[in-house]
Amino acid sequence: MRLKPLSHLICLVLLAPGALAPAQAPPQQAPPAPSRADILRGEYSSWRANNDLLSYDLDIRVDPEKKFISGKNTIRFKMLKDDTRIQLDLFANLNVDKILLGPTELKYTRELGAVFVDFPAPLKKNSIQSIEFHYSGSPRETGRFGGFSFRKDPAGRHWITTACQGVGASVWWPNKDQQQDEVENMRLHVAIPSALTDVSNGRLVGKTDLGDGYTRYDWAISYPTNNYCVSLNIGHYEHFSDKLGDLTMDFYCLPENLEKARRQFAQAKPMIGAFQKYFGEYPFKRDGYKLIEVPYSGMEHQSAVTYGNHFANGYLERDWTGVGVSLKFDFIIIHESAHEWFGNSVTGSDISDMWIQEGWATYAECVYVEAMFGKEDALKYVNGYKSKVRNSQPIITTRGANQTPSQDQYFKGALFLNTLRSVIDNDARWRQLLRAYYDRFKYRNILTEDVVAFFNQRTGKNLTPIFDQYLRRAAIPALELRFQESDGSVSYRWKADIKDFAMPVKVGRRADWRLIQPTTEWKTLKTEVKKEDFEVATDLYYVDVIKN
């Protein structure tokens, strides 16, 4: 395993389900020092910050026999200051053929995955520029699902897919490979052997027989998009469709799986209905919703969610949270589609704050479970995630250093949001906050500070110490209890890393919880409940309990 074991994580699925040890905290590990490659990828350098992306027009040809791609990306951007250089990214194993500004061939310098493009004269602030970046080569298949893979389907036909979250979209096409800046829209032209079909993001706006055995598929993405969501899915696909109101829903699978797909993909419609009810309208309606079979587990490619969960409920045919709820639904359909709201519409603008994608999408699974199967199941489901949490390092990593957070960002992220709900302690209010949160940040790229400010402002409370303890520290808070049974009282305080940590919690008897307001200072409560019967609502609040 590499120093950063999750850097190739595609969504959720690097580790086999249940592969994580139970929640015993190993010693806190110091984050690895970022390499030069990580700095080049992760830092929002001055040569990135000096421009604002407007659009990409990616035009490529894919040769499955030679496992070779070639093409160009026309990158439009607005300069935010006068400057002579910008930074783009393309993996070092791919060739830069030429970079053009109009007819002028531009000079460039490559360092690892970065391509520094130099202009002969300063580009002026506020000017709109367009360059053509021509490239070619054999893209790398990397990670368990990832990068660019030339595979065959079980019948031996070509099946070519891309999945590059973490690795970076620059594994197969040149772009400004970071999360802070997104294009407003994008065109994607994919030329492939005519027997194959390409399903990509957005709307299919054209299909042209090129006369040389190749056909070009033209896709138009009419919303901002993360680079890592741009995707090719090239295979012998069957297609069927449905509608939810005026939202088009298109489904693609291998011909052999058509019946299974019709049955399993039926879950998409009520799922989108539930998310629309709880969070707001499906974010990419103009582009429609698509669900596409692929050879890896799945990925939240915007408006073109990919699916490889064996047409079975659970996650890879297992009870994912181990409490009997996961087998009621298809984990990949729900989790990856939840990312349309949390990940693709609301995006963390640095990989350090990726819980904004993964913690929220994992919590959205719980919202789905509550909508479909009730609150009791939802509570069981979220608490099932405890066995996967390690609490060995903070969820939020160093900014600008390409440090993918640990898997705690998923499970602890969801458990934290469930805790926050209990802090709010009003279901109707919580649902309003979920909707308002999504509405406030949809189509935006944000950091944790924005999330904290939102909840502080909307609740009128100072929740910063709670966010800090759960997200910026490894350990969860522990409620320390000291029983003085002789006088029928219990003293309590939070043991936490954040000095002014304060959080309400319910204690006593399950049938009749008492809400207390512990801080890090001792307080005392009169209680008739004996030490051995005294409970803490650890299903509502993700906390440890120390009984003395």
Ligand SMILES: [Zn+2]
């Ligand atoms: Zn995910």
